[in-house]
Amino acid sequence: MRRILLFLLPLLLVLTACGGASTGKSAGDADVFESVTVSGGSDKKAPKVEFDTPLKVTAPAVKTLVEGDGKAIKAGQQITFNAAFFNAEDGSKLGDTYEGGQPQPLPVDDTLKEQDAELYEVLVGTKVGAQVGYTRPVEEPAEGQEATPQQLVVLKIISAKDPAPEPKILSPEDVSTLDDEGKLPTFKFAKDGAPEVTIPDNEPSKDLVVKVLKEGDGEVVAESDTITANYSGWRWEDGEQFDSSFERGEPAEFPLTGVIEGWTKGLAGQKVGSQVLLVIPGAWGYGDPAPEGRPSGTLVFFVEITGKSAAK
Template sequence: MRKVLAILLPLLLLLTACGGTSTGKSAGAAEIFDTVKVSGGSDEEAPTVEFESPLDTSAAAAKTVAEGEGAEINEGEQIRVQLVALNAEDGAVLGDTYSQGEPQVLPMDESFKGQFPELYEVLIGTKVGSQVAFAAPAPEAPEGAPEGAPENPKQILVLKVISSEQPPPEPAVLSPEDVKKLDDEGRLPTFTFGENGAPEVTIPENEPSDDLVVKVLEEGDGEVLAEADTITANYTGWTYDGEKFDSSFDRGEPATFPLTGVITGWTKGLTGQKVGSKVLLVIPEPWAYPNATQGQPSGTLVFYVEITGKEAAQ
Protein backbone atom coordinates (compact mmCIF):
# COMPACT_ATOMS: atom_id res chain seq x y z
CA MET A 1 0.00 0.00 0.00
CA ARG A 2 1.10 3.48 -0.67
CA LYS A 3 4.11 1.95 -2.30
CA VAL A 4 3.05 3.24 -5.64
CA LEU A 5 5.51 6.06 -5.29
CA ALA A 6 8.34 3.55 -5.17
CA ILE A 7 7.88 3.12 -8.92
CA LEU A 8 9.30 6.62 -9.31
CA LEU A 9 12.57 6.02 -7.48
CA PRO A 10 14.25 5.16 -10.77
CA LEU A 11 14.51 8.05 -13.14
CA LEU A 12 11.82 9.30 -15.28
CA LEU A 13 11.69 10.78 -18.79
CA LEU A 14 8.71 12.22 -20.54
CA LEU A 15 7.68 10.65 -23.80
CA THR A 16 6.60 12.71 -26.78
CA ALA A 17 4.81 11.78 -29.97
CA CYS A 18 6.97 14.01 -32.11
CA GLY A 19 10.39 13.63 -30.51
CA GLY A 20 12.91 16.27 -29.55
CA THR A 21 13.18 18.33 -26.39
CA SER A 22 11.59 21.40 -24.91
CA THR A 23 12.56 24.40 -22.82
CA GLY A 24 9.93 23.61 -20.19
CA LYS A 25 10.22 23.71 -16.42
CA SER A 26 13.18 21.99 -14.79
CA ALA A 27 14.57 21.31 -11.34
CA GLY A 28 17.77 19.81 -10.02
CA ALA A 29 20.55 18.70 -12.35
CA ALA A 30 18.26 18.85 -15.40
CA GLU A 31 21.15 19.31 -17.86
CA ILE A 32 21.50 15.51 -17.87
CA PHE A 33 18.42 15.41 -20.12
CA ASP A 34 19.98 17.54 -22.87
CA THR A 35 20.57 14.54 -25.16
CA VAL A 36 17.28 12.79 -24.49
CA LYS A 37 15.04 12.34 -27.53
CA VAL A 38 11.68 10.59 -27.59
CA SER A 39 9.55 9.54 -30.51
CA GLY A 40 6.31 7.71 -31.20
CA GLY A 41 4.04 6.50 -28.44
CA SER A 42 0.57 7.51 -27.29
CA ASP A 43 -1.55 7.37 -24.15
CA GLU A 44 -1.66 3.58 -24.57
CA GLU A 45 1.72 2.81 -26.16
CA ALA A 46 5.19 3.54 -24.81
CA PRO A 47 7.46 5.81 -26.86
CA THR A 48 10.98 5.20 -28.04
CA VAL A 49 13.51 6.98 -25.83
CA GLU A 50 17.09 7.59 -26.95
CA PHE A 51 19.99 9.40 -25.28
CA GLU A 52 23.76 9.51 -25.15
CA SER A 53 24.61 6.96 -22.50
CA PRO A 54 25.49 6.72 -19.75
CA LEU A 55 23.43 9.39 -18.03
CA ASP A 56 24.72 10.74 -14.72
CA THR A 57 21.98 10.01 -12.17
CA SER A 58 24.01 10.88 -9.08
CA ALA A 59 21.71 13.86 -8.37
CA ALA A 60 17.93 14.14 -8.64
CA ALA A 61 16.59 16.04 -11.64
CA ALA A 62 13.32 16.65 -13.48
CA LYS A 63 12.44 18.45 -16.67
CA THR A 64 9.44 18.98 -18.92
CA VAL A 65 10.74 17.76 -22.28
CA ALA A 66 7.51 18.28 -24.24
CA GLU A 67 4.73 20.72 -23.44
CA GLY A 68 1.13 19.53 -23.31
CA GLU A 69 -1.94 21.54 -24.24
CA GLY A 70 -4.28 20.63 -21.39
CA ALA A 71 -5.11 22.33 -18.11
CA GLU A 72 -2.36 23.20 -15.64
CA ILE A 73 -1.69 20.78 -12.78
CA ASN A 74 -2.46 22.31 -9.38
CA GLU A 75 -1.45 21.46 -5.84
CA GLY A 76 -3.80 18.96 -4.19
CA GLU A 77 -4.89 17.33 -7.45
CA GLN A 78 -4.13 13.78 -8.48
CA ILE A 79 -2.64 12.96 -11.86
CA ARG A 80 -2.82 9.85 -14.01
CA VAL A 81 0.44 9.01 -15.74
CA GLN A 82 2.02 6.37 -17.93
CA LEU A 83 5.66 5.50 -17.25
CA VAL A 84 8.52 3.77 -18.98
CA ALA A 85 11.74 2.97 -17.09
CA LEU A 86 15.12 2.69 -18.80
CA ASN A 87 18.61 1.76 -17.73
CA ALA A 88 20.62 4.98 -17.52
CA GLU A 89 23.82 3.12 -18.39
CA ASP A 90 22.78 1.70 -21.76
CA GLY A 91 19.21 2.85 -22.53
CA ALA A 92 17.66 -0.62 -22.22
CA VAL A 93 13.96 -0.64 -21.33
CA LEU A 94 13.44 -2.05 -17.82
CA GLY A 95 9.64 -1.89 -17.67
CA ASP A 96 6.57 0.25 -18.20
CA THR A 97 2.99 0.80 -17.07
CA TYR A 98 1.59 0.86 -20.62
CA SER A 99 1.58 -2.93 -20.78
CA GLN A 100 -0.29 -3.15 -17.45
CA GLY A 101 -3.40 -1.54 -18.94
CA GLU A 102 -4.07 1.23 -16.42
CA PRO A 103 -2.16 4.48 -15.78
CA GLN A 104 -0.70 5.11 -12.33
CA VAL A 105 -2.39 7.66 -10.05
CA LEU A 106 -0.05 10.05 -8.26
CA PRO A 107 -1.22 12.52 -5.59
CA MET A 108 0.16 16.04 -5.81
CA ASP A 109 0.29 16.32 -2.03
CA GLU A 110 2.81 16.99 0.71
CA SER A 111 3.83 13.34 0.91
CA PHE A 112 4.73 13.24 -2.79
CA LYS A 113 6.47 16.61 -2.50
CA GLY A 114 8.58 15.32 0.39
CA GLN A 115 9.65 12.19 -1.48
CA PHE A 116 10.21 13.71 -4.91
CA PRO A 117 10.70 17.49 -4.51
CA GLU A 118 12.28 18.03 -7.96
CA LEU A 119 9.56 16.12 -9.77
CA TYR A 120 6.83 17.84 -7.75
CA GLU A 121 8.28 21.26 -8.57
CA VAL A 122 8.19 20.50 -12.28
CA LEU A 123 4.74 18.89 -12.33
CA ILE A 124 2.94 21.71 -10.53
CA GLY A 125 2.02 24.25 -13.20
CA THR A 126 2.89 21.89 -16.06
CA LYS A 127 0.03 21.12 -18.47
CA VAL A 128 -1.79 17.84 -18.97
CA GLY A 129 -0.35 16.05 -21.99
CA SER A 130 3.20 17.08 -21.11
CA GLN A 131 6.13 14.70 -21.08
CA VAL A 132 8.37 14.98 -18.02
CA ALA A 133 11.76 13.41 -17.43
CA PHE A 134 12.88 12.47 -13.92
CA ALA A 135 16.06 10.98 -12.48
CA ALA A 136 17.21 10.12 -8.99
CA PRO A 137 20.12 8.21 -7.47
CA ALA A 138 19.55 4.46 -7.37
CA PRO A 139 18.19 3.35 -3.98
CA GLU A 140 20.64 1.57 -1.71
CA ALA A 141 20.33 -2.16 -1.12
CA PRO A 142 18.08 -2.92 1.87
CA GLU A 143 19.70 -3.68 5.21
CA GLY A 144 20.42 -7.36 5.50
CA ALA A 145 20.78 -7.96 1.77
CA PRO A 146 23.28 -10.76 1.05
CA GLU A 147 26.85 -9.67 0.38
CA GLY A 148 27.60 -9.54 -3.31
CA ALA A 149 23.95 -9.03 -4.29
CA PRO A 150 23.57 -7.07 -7.54
CA GLU A 151 23.14 -3.33 -7.15
CA ASN A 152 19.95 -1.60 -8.21
CA PRO A 153 20.40 -0.31 -11.77
CA LYS A 154 20.66 3.39 -12.43
CA GLN A 155 17.39 4.27 -14.10
CA ILE A 156 15.44 6.95 -15.86
CA LEU A 157 11.68 7.06 -16.15
CA VAL A 158 9.64 8.62 -18.91
CA LEU A 159 6.30 9.93 -17.71
CA LYS A 160 3.32 11.19 -19.69
CA VAL A 161 0.57 13.08 -17.85
CA ILE A 162 -2.77 11.67 -19.04
CA SER A 163 -5.10 13.71 -16.83
CA SER A 164 -5.32 15.79 -13.66
CA GLU A 165 -8.31 16.15 -11.37
CA GLN A 166 -9.40 16.74 -7.82
CA PRO A 167 -9.09 13.55 -5.74
CA PRO A 168 -12.30 11.82 -4.66
CA PRO A 169 -13.58 12.61 -1.16
CA GLU A 170 -11.77 10.80 1.63
CA PRO A 171 -13.73 7.73 2.78
CA ALA A 172 -15.26 7.53 6.24
CA VAL A 173 -16.05 4.66 8.57
CA LEU A 174 -19.67 3.75 7.90
CA SER A 175 -21.89 4.08 10.99
CA PRO A 176 -23.19 0.90 12.69
CA GLU A 177 -26.73 1.93 11.70
CA ASP A 178 -25.77 2.18 8.04
CA VAL A 179 -23.89 -1.13 8.21
CA LYS A 180 -27.01 -2.80 9.66
CA LYS A 181 -29.13 -1.28 6.89
CA LEU A 182 -26.83 -2.71 4.23
CA ASP A 183 -26.87 -6.06 6.00
CA ASP A 184 -30.67 -6.13 6.28
CA GLU A 185 -30.90 -5.36 2.55
CA GLY A 186 -28.56 -8.26 1.68
CA ARG A 187 -25.89 -5.91 0.35
CA LEU A 188 -22.92 -7.23 2.37
CA PRO A 189 -20.67 -10.22 1.71
CA THR A 190 -21.41 -13.41 3.64
CA PHE A 191 -19.22 -16.38 4.56
CA THR A 192 -19.31 -20.15 4.80
CA PHE A 193 -16.55 -22.18 6.45
CA GLY A 194 -14.73 -25.40 5.66
CA GLU A 195 -13.65 -28.07 8.13
CA ASN A 196 -10.40 -26.24 8.87
CA GLY A 197 -12.29 -23.00 9.55
CA ALA A 198 -11.15 -21.36 6.30
CA PRO A 199 -13.81 -18.98 4.95
CA GLU A 200 -15.39 -18.87 1.51
CA VAL A 201 -17.15 -15.68 0.49
CA THR A 202 -20.36 -14.85 -1.35
CA ILE A 203 -20.35 -11.28 -2.62
CA PRO A 204 -23.64 -9.60 -3.61
CA GLU A 205 -24.02 -8.09 -7.07
CA ASN A 206 -24.59 -4.53 -5.83
CA GLU A 207 -21.93 -1.82 -5.94
CA PRO A 208 -19.93 -1.63 -2.70
CA SER A 209 -20.08 1.29 -0.29
CA ASP A 210 -17.68 4.17 -0.87
CA ASP A 211 -16.97 4.11 2.88
CA LEU A 212 -15.36 1.51 5.13
CA VAL A 213 -17.74 -1.23 6.27
CA VAL A 214 -16.91 -2.87 9.61
CA LYS A 215 -19.24 -5.64 10.76
CA VAL A 216 -18.45 -7.65 13.89
CA LEU A 217 -19.56 -11.19 13.09
CA GLU A 218 -18.66 -12.50 16.54
CA GLU A 219 -17.37 -10.35 19.38
CA GLY A 220 -14.45 -11.64 21.40
CA ASP A 221 -13.88 -11.17 25.11
CA GLY A 222 -10.20 -10.25 25.00
CA GLU A 223 -8.34 -6.98 25.22
CA VAL A 224 -9.27 -4.04 23.03
CA LEU A 225 -6.88 -3.26 20.18
CA ALA A 226 -5.17 0.12 20.15
CA GLU A 227 -3.88 1.61 16.91
CA ALA A 228 -0.27 1.30 18.08
CA ASP A 229 -0.60 -2.42 18.93
CA THR A 230 0.89 -5.33 17.06
CA ILE A 231 -1.79 -7.93 16.39
CA THR A 232 -1.96 -11.58 15.40
CA ALA A 233 -4.82 -12.63 13.12
CA ASN A 234 -6.06 -15.23 10.70
CA TYR A 235 -7.58 -13.67 7.60
CA THR A 236 -8.56 -14.08 3.97
CA GLY A 237 -8.88 -11.28 1.42
CA TRP A 238 -10.85 -11.08 -1.83
CA THR A 239 -11.40 -8.47 -4.51
CA TYR A 240 -15.03 -7.39 -4.86
CA ASP A 241 -15.50 -9.76 -7.79
CA GLY A 242 -14.74 -12.68 -5.45
CA GLU A 243 -11.14 -13.43 -6.42
CA LYS A 244 -9.07 -14.52 -3.41
CA PHE A 245 -5.65 -12.85 -3.31
CA ASP A 246 -4.29 -13.69 0.16
CA SER A 247 -5.08 -16.00 3.06
CA SER A 248 -3.28 -16.93 6.27
CA PHE A 249 -5.58 -19.98 6.43
CA ASP A 250 -3.94 -21.28 3.25
CA ARG A 251 -0.51 -20.84 4.83
CA GLY A 252 -1.59 -22.72 7.93
CA GLU A 253 -0.71 -20.08 10.53
CA PRO A 254 -1.89 -16.60 11.60
CA ALA A 255 0.01 -13.47 10.66
CA THR A 256 1.50 -10.90 13.05
CA PHE A 257 1.86 -7.23 12.11
CA PRO A 258 1.63 -3.71 13.60
CA LEU A 259 -1.73 -2.06 12.97
CA THR A 260 0.09 1.06 11.82
CA GLY A 261 1.99 -0.92 9.19
CA VAL A 262 -0.92 -2.18 7.10
CA ILE A 263 -3.45 -0.66 4.72
CA THR A 264 -5.59 2.13 6.15
CA GLY A 265 -8.77 0.04 6.08
CA TRP A 266 -7.23 -2.50 8.46
CA THR A 267 -5.91 0.18 10.79
CA LYS A 268 -9.24 2.00 11.02
CA GLY A 269 -11.39 -1.12 10.90
CA LEU A 270 -9.62 -3.17 13.57
CA THR A 271 -8.63 -0.46 16.05
CA GLY A 272 -11.10 -0.74 18.94
CA GLN A 273 -11.99 -4.38 18.25
CA LYS A 274 -11.42 -7.08 20.87
CA VAL A 275 -9.08 -10.04 20.75
CA GLY A 276 -11.16 -13.07 19.80
CA SER A 277 -13.47 -11.09 17.52
CA LYS A 278 -14.32 -12.17 13.98
CA VAL A 279 -14.78 -9.21 11.67
CA LEU A 280 -15.93 -8.46 8.12
CA LEU A 281 -14.15 -5.54 6.45
CA VAL A 282 -15.25 -4.06 3.12
CA ILE A 283 -12.49 -1.60 2.30
CA PRO A 284 -12.86 1.11 -0.39
CA GLU A 285 -9.92 1.48 -2.75
CA PRO A 286 -8.52 4.73 -1.25
CA TRP A 287 -8.01 2.86 2.04
CA ALA A 288 -6.77 -0.33 0.37
CA TYR A 289 -4.24 -0.08 -2.50
CA PRO A 290 -5.12 3.19 -4.27
CA ASN A 291 -2.07 2.87 -6.52
CA ALA A 292 -1.90 -0.90 -6.81
CA THR A 293 1.35 -2.11 -8.31
CA GLN A 294 1.91 -5.47 -9.94
CA GLY A 295 0.90 -8.23 -7.52
CA GLN A 296 -1.36 -6.01 -5.40
CA PRO A 297 -5.16 -6.20 -5.63
CA SER A 298 -7.06 -3.17 -6.90
CA GLY A 299 -10.50 -1.76 -6.21
CA THR A 300 -12.70 -2.46 -3.19
CA LEU A 301 -11.47 -5.36 -1.04
CA VAL A 302 -13.28 -7.78 1.27
CA PHE A 303 -11.60 -9.33 4.32
CA TYR A 304 -12.62 -11.91 6.88
CA VAL A 305 -10.46 -11.41 9.99
CA GLU A 306 -10.16 -13.47 13.19
CA ILE A 307 -8.15 -11.55 15.81
CA THR A 308 -6.21 -14.13 17.82
CA GLY A 309 -3.85 -12.00 19.88
CA LYS A 310 -2.14 -8.68 20.44
CA GLU A 311 1.04 -7.20 21.79
CA ALA A 312 0.67 -3.74 23.27
CA ALA A 313 2.99 -0.99 22.06
CA GLN A 314 5.92 -0.32 24.39
Protein backbone atom coordinates (compact mmCIF):
# COMPACT_ATOMS: atom_id res chain seq x y z
CA MET A 1 0.00 0.00 0.00
CA ARG A 2 1.47 3.33 -1.03
CA ARG A 3 1.76 6.55 0.92
CA ILE A 4 -1.53 8.29 0.17
CA LEU A 5 -3.78 5.33 0.94
CA LEU A 6 -1.73 4.62 4.05
CA PHE A 7 -2.21 8.25 5.00
CA LEU A 8 -5.93 8.39 4.22
CA LEU A 9 -7.06 5.01 5.50
CA PRO A 10 -6.83 5.93 9.22
CA LEU A 11 -9.04 8.91 8.49
CA LEU A 12 -11.55 6.64 6.80
CA LEU A 13 -11.53 4.18 9.68
CA VAL A 14 -12.15 6.98 12.15
CA LEU A 15 -14.88 8.49 9.97
CA THR A 16 -16.21 4.67 9.61
CA ALA A 17 -19.06 23.52 -10.51
CA CYS A 18 -19.49 20.23 -12.42
CA GLY A 19 -17.08 18.06 -14.32
CA GLY A 20 -16.63 14.64 -15.75
CA ALA A 21 -13.49 13.16 -17.22
CA SER A 22 -11.78 16.45 -18.09
CA THR A 23 -8.69 17.42 -20.02
CA GLY A 24 -6.78 17.75 -16.74
CA LYS A 25 -3.44 16.19 -15.95
CA SER A 26 -3.35 12.43 -15.62
CA ALA A 27 -0.91 9.64 -14.84
CA GLY A 28 -1.09 5.88 -14.81
CA ASP A 29 -4.12 4.02 -16.15
CA ALA A 30 -6.30 7.15 -16.27
CA ASP A 31 -8.90 5.55 -18.58
CA VAL A 32 -10.44 4.14 -15.39
CA PHE A 33 -11.90 7.62 -14.77
CA GLU A 34 -13.81 7.73 -18.06
CA SER A 35 -17.22 7.39 -16.39
CA VAL A 36 -16.42 9.43 -13.24
CA THR A 37 -18.31 12.72 -12.82
CA VAL A 38 -17.87 15.19 -9.98
CA SER A 39 -20.45 17.87 -9.20
CA GLY A 40 -21.11 20.43 -6.48
CA GLY A 41 -19.17 20.53 -3.27
CA SER A 42 -16.87 23.14 -1.78
CA ASP A 43 -13.83 23.32 0.48
CA LYS A 44 -16.07 22.29 3.39
CA LYS A 45 -18.70 20.16 1.66
CA ALA A 46 -18.09 16.88 -0.14
CA PRO A 47 -19.01 16.80 -3.84
CA LYS A 48 -21.35 14.36 -5.52
CA VAL A 49 -19.35 11.67 -7.30
CA GLU A 50 -20.88 9.19 -9.72
CA PHE A 51 -19.36 6.47 -11.87
CA ASP A 52 -20.18 3.20 -13.61
CA THR A 53 -19.54 0.21 -11.38
CA PRO A 54 -17.46 -1.68 -10.88
CA LEU A 55 -14.39 0.39 -11.66
CA LYS A 56 -11.82 -2.05 -12.98
CA VAL A 57 -8.65 -0.93 -11.22
CA THR A 58 -5.64 -2.82 -12.53
CA ALA A 59 -2.93 -0.19 -12.11
CA PRO A 60 -2.33 3.09 -10.27
CA ALA A 61 -4.32 5.97 -11.73
CA VAL A 62 -4.59 9.69 -10.98
CA LYS A 63 -6.45 12.41 -12.88
CA THR A 64 -7.56 16.00 -12.39
CA LEU A 65 -11.32 15.56 -12.78
CA VAL A 66 -12.30 19.20 -12.19
CA GLU A 67 -9.86 22.02 -12.85
CA GLY A 68 -9.03 24.50 -10.09
CA ASP A 69 -8.85 28.26 -10.45
CA GLY A 70 -6.01 28.97 -8.01
CA LYS A 71 -2.26 28.98 -8.40
CA ALA A 72 -0.46 25.95 -9.78
CA ILE A 73 1.08 23.61 -7.20
CA LYS A 74 4.88 23.63 -7.21
CA ALA A 75 7.22 20.79 -6.38
CA GLY A 76 8.30 21.01 -2.75
CA GLN A 77 5.15 22.76 -1.54
CA GLN A 78 2.78 21.36 1.07
CA ILE A 79 -0.85 21.06 0.05
CA THR A 80 -3.92 20.70 2.22
CA PHE A 81 -6.92 18.78 0.99
CA ASN A 82 -10.24 17.23 1.88
CA ALA A 83 -11.15 13.84 0.52
CA ALA A 84 -14.18 11.68 -0.19
CA PHE A 85 -13.83 7.88 -0.31
CA PHE A 86 -15.93 5.54 -2.47
CA ASN A 87 -16.21 1.80 -2.89
CA ALA A 88 -14.99 1.28 -6.45
CA GLU A 89 -16.96 -1.94 -6.75
CA ASP A 90 -20.47 -0.70 -5.94
CA GLY A 91 -20.19 3.10 -5.90
CA SER A 92 -21.17 3.52 -2.24
CA LYS A 93 -19.62 6.31 -0.23
CA LEU A 94 -17.29 5.05 2.49
CA GLY A 95 -16.63 8.36 4.26
CA ASP A 96 -15.04 11.77 3.92
CA THR A 97 -12.89 14.27 5.79
CA TYR A 98 -15.16 17.29 5.24
CA GLU A 99 -17.61 17.03 8.12
CA GLY A 100 -16.27 18.43 11.38
CA GLY A 101 -12.65 17.99 10.41
CA GLN A 102 -9.84 20.12 9.07
CA PRO A 103 -8.01 19.94 5.73
CA GLN A 104 -5.29 17.33 5.74
CA PRO A 105 -1.64 18.14 4.90
CA LEU A 106 0.49 16.37 2.30
CA PRO A 107 4.01 17.45 1.27
CA VAL A 108 4.49 17.29 -2.50
CA ASP A 109 8.12 16.36 -2.04
CA ASP A 110 10.69 13.79 -3.06
CA THR A 111 9.25 11.26 -0.62
CA LEU A 112 5.85 11.45 -2.33
CA LYS A 113 7.57 11.28 -5.71
CA GLU A 114 9.30 8.08 -4.66
CA GLN A 115 6.34 6.43 -2.95
CA ASP A 116 3.44 7.64 -5.12
CA ALA A 117 4.91 8.79 -8.43
CA GLU A 118 1.58 9.08 -10.26
CA LEU A 119 0.03 11.31 -7.60
CA TYR A 120 3.14 13.48 -7.48
CA GLU A 121 3.15 13.86 -11.26
CA VAL A 122 -0.46 15.05 -11.35
CA LEU A 123 -0.30 17.32 -8.31
CA VAL A 124 2.70 19.29 -9.60
CA GLY A 125 1.20 21.86 -11.96
CA THR A 126 -2.43 21.22 -11.00
CA LYS A 127 -4.19 24.33 -9.68
CA VAL A 128 -5.51 24.86 -6.16
CA GLY A 129 -9.25 24.18 -6.08
CA ALA A 130 -9.02 21.14 -8.33
CA GLN A 131 -10.80 17.84 -7.70
CA VAL A 132 -8.32 14.99 -8.25
CA GLY A 133 -9.30 11.34 -8.64
CA TYR A 134 -6.96 8.72 -7.22
CA THR A 135 -6.98 4.94 -7.12
CA ARG A 136 -4.64 1.97 -7.19
CA PRO A 137 -5.08 -1.78 -6.80
CA VAL A 138 -5.60 -2.95 -3.24
CA GLU A 139 -2.92 -5.19 -1.85
CA GLU A 140 -3.79 -8.60 -0.51
CA PRO A 141 -4.41 -8.45 3.26
CA ALA A 142 -2.01 -10.11 5.65
CA GLU A 143 -3.17 -13.33 7.20
CA GLY A 144 -5.87 -12.66 9.79
CA GLN A 145 -6.56 -9.13 8.58
CA GLU A 146 -9.78 -7.97 6.98
CA ALA A 147 -9.64 -7.12 3.28
CA THR A 148 -9.86 -3.43 2.37
CA PRO A 149 -12.36 -2.63 -0.40
CA GLN A 150 -11.05 -1.25 -3.66
CA GLN A 151 -11.37 2.52 -3.31
CA LEU A 152 -11.79 5.60 -5.44
CA VAL A 153 -10.58 8.71 -3.60
CA VAL A 154 -11.48 12.23 -4.77
CA LEU A 155 -9.24 14.92 -3.32
CA LYS A 156 -10.27 18.59 -3.17
CA ILE A 157 -7.09 20.71 -3.11
CA ILE A 158 -7.62 23.51 -0.57
CA SER A 159 -4.24 25.24 -0.48
CA ALA A 160 -0.58 25.00 -1.48
CA LYS A 161 2.17 26.74 0.43
CA ASP A 162 5.94 26.81 0.45
CA PRO A 163 7.34 24.96 3.47
CA ALA A 164 8.32 27.06 6.44
CA PRO A 165 12.07 27.57 6.96
CA GLU A 166 13.69 24.75 8.89
CA PRO A 167 13.76 25.62 12.61
CA LYS A 168 16.92 25.66 14.68
CA ILE A 169 17.55 25.27 18.39
CA LEU A 170 17.37 28.71 19.98
CA SER A 171 20.57 29.70 21.78
CA PRO A 172 20.57 29.82 25.62
CA GLU A 173 21.15 33.58 25.40
CA ASP A 174 18.06 34.08 23.21
CA VAL A 175 16.00 31.83 25.49
CA SER A 176 17.10 33.92 28.47
CA THR A 177 16.10 37.11 26.64
CA LEU A 178 12.62 35.74 25.89
CA ASP A 179 12.30 34.67 29.52
CA ASP A 180 13.34 38.11 30.83
CA GLU A 181 10.78 39.74 28.52
CA GLY A 182 7.97 37.49 29.79
CA LYS A 183 7.56 35.80 26.41
CA LEU A 184 7.79 32.19 27.59
CA PRO A 185 5.14 29.97 29.22
CA THR A 186 5.21 29.59 32.99
CA PHE A 187 3.95 26.80 35.24
CA LYS A 188 2.18 26.27 38.55
CA PHE A 189 2.05 22.83 40.11
CA ALA A 190 -0.74 20.95 41.85
CA LYS A 191 -0.07 18.85 44.96
CA ASP A 192 0.39 15.76 42.81
CA GLY A 193 3.03 17.55 40.76
CA ALA A 194 0.82 18.05 37.70
CA PRO A 195 1.66 21.32 35.93
CA GLU A 196 -0.75 24.08 34.91
CA VAL A 197 0.50 26.38 32.18
CA THR A 198 0.14 30.10 31.49
CA ILE A 199 0.96 30.97 27.89
CA PRO A 200 1.80 34.61 27.08
CA ASP A 201 -0.06 36.62 24.42
CA ASN A 202 2.95 37.14 22.14
CA GLU A 203 3.70 35.07 19.06
CA PRO A 204 5.83 31.99 19.80
CA SER A 205 9.40 31.58 18.69
CA LYS A 206 9.81 30.04 15.24
CA ASP A 207 12.72 28.03 16.65
CA LEU A 208 12.91 25.34 19.31
CA VAL A 209 12.99 26.74 22.85
CA VAL A 210 14.65 24.55 25.50
CA LYS A 211 14.65 25.91 29.05
CA VAL A 212 15.86 23.79 31.96
CA LEU A 213 13.55 24.57 34.87
CA LYS A 214 15.37 22.26 37.26
CA GLU A 215 18.58 20.43 36.45
CA GLY A 216 18.76 16.82 37.51
CA ASP A 217 21.81 15.03 38.87
CA GLY A 218 21.43 11.80 36.90
CA GLU A 219 23.03 10.50 33.72
CA VAL A 220 22.98 12.51 30.51
CA VAL A 221 20.39 11.35 27.99
CA ALA A 222 21.63 10.40 24.53
CA GLU A 223 19.52 10.71 21.41
CA SER A 224 19.63 6.92 21.02
CA ASP A 225 18.33 6.28 24.58
CA THR A 226 14.88 5.25 25.71
CA ILE A 227 13.61 7.58 28.42
CA THR A 228 10.91 7.49 31.08
CA ALA A 229 9.21 10.81 31.68
CA ASN A 230 6.24 12.57 33.18
CA TYR A 231 4.95 15.25 30.85
CA SER A 232 2.05 17.44 29.80
CA GLY A 233 1.50 19.12 26.44
CA TRP A 234 -0.56 22.13 25.32
CA ARG A 235 -1.20 24.03 22.11
CA TRP A 236 0.31 27.53 22.17
CA GLU A 237 -2.59 28.87 20.11
CA ASP A 238 -5.32 28.33 22.70
CA GLY A 239 -3.64 26.73 25.73
CA GLU A 240 -5.63 23.52 25.22
CA GLN A 241 -4.01 20.50 26.88
CA PHE A 242 -3.89 17.55 24.50
CA ASP A 243 -1.88 14.99 26.45
CA SER A 244 -0.62 14.36 29.99
CA SER A 245 1.03 11.40 31.68
CA PHE A 246 0.05 13.00 35.02
CA GLU A 247 -3.61 12.38 34.21
CA ARG A 248 -2.84 8.73 33.46
CA GLY A 249 -1.08 8.42 36.81
CA GLU A 250 2.23 7.02 35.57
CA PRO A 251 5.21 8.13 33.50
CA ALA A 252 5.55 7.12 29.87
CA GLU A 253 8.47 5.30 28.27
CA PHE A 254 9.61 5.83 24.68
CA PRO A 255 12.77 5.92 22.56
CA LEU A 256 13.92 9.44 21.72
CA THR A 257 14.29 8.30 18.11
CA GLY A 258 10.57 7.49 17.99
CA VAL A 259 9.03 10.81 19.08
CA ILE A 260 8.48 14.20 17.45
CA GLU A 261 11.67 15.95 16.40
CA GLY A 262 11.30 18.71 19.00
CA TRP A 263 11.46 16.11 21.78
CA THR A 264 14.44 14.36 20.23
CA LYS A 265 16.44 17.57 19.78
CA GLY A 266 15.25 19.19 23.01
CA LEU A 267 15.79 16.31 25.43
CA ALA A 268 19.01 14.78 24.10
CA GLY A 269 21.79 16.10 26.32
CA GLN A 270 19.55 16.67 29.36
CA LYS A 271 20.12 14.86 32.65
CA VAL A 272 17.85 12.34 34.34
CA GLY A 273 15.91 14.20 37.01
CA SER A 274 15.70 17.42 34.99
CA GLN A 275 12.48 19.35 34.44
CA VAL A 276 12.39 21.00 31.02
CA LEU A 277 10.18 23.48 29.18
CA LEU A 278 9.95 22.83 25.44
CA VAL A 279 8.33 25.24 22.99
CA ILE A 280 8.24 23.31 19.73
CA PRO A 281 7.49 24.89 16.32
CA GLY A 282 5.02 22.99 14.15
CA ALA A 283 7.69 21.74 11.75
CA TRP A 284 9.33 19.83 14.63
CA GLY A 285 5.98 18.87 16.17
CA TYR A 286 3.07 17.30 14.29
CA GLY A 287 2.87 19.94 11.54
CA ASP A 288 0.73 22.98 10.87
CA PRO A 289 -1.81 21.85 10.00
CA ALA A 290 -1.30 18.47 11.62
CA PRO A 291 -2.83 15.16 10.52
CA GLU A 292 -6.26 14.27 11.88
CA GLY A 293 -6.16 13.62 15.63
CA ARG A 294 -2.86 15.44 16.24
CA PRO A 295 -2.37 18.95 17.67
CA SER A 296 -1.41 21.64 15.15
CA GLY A 297 1.07 24.47 15.29
CA THR A 298 3.46 25.42 18.06
CA LEU A 299 3.34 23.11 21.10
CA VAL A 300 4.33 23.65 24.74
CA PHE A 301 5.59 20.77 26.88
CA PHE A 302 6.58 20.34 30.49
CA VAL A 303 8.82 17.27 30.71
CA GLU A 304 10.33 15.66 33.79
CA ILE A 305 12.87 12.97 32.88
CA THR A 306 12.62 10.23 35.48
CA GLY A 307 14.85 7.56 33.96
CA LYS A 308 16.64 6.26 30.89
CA SER A 309 17.94 3.08 29.37
CA ALA A 310 20.54 2.76 26.63
CA ALA A 311 19.58 1.44 23.22
CA LYS A 312 20.24 -2.27 22.82
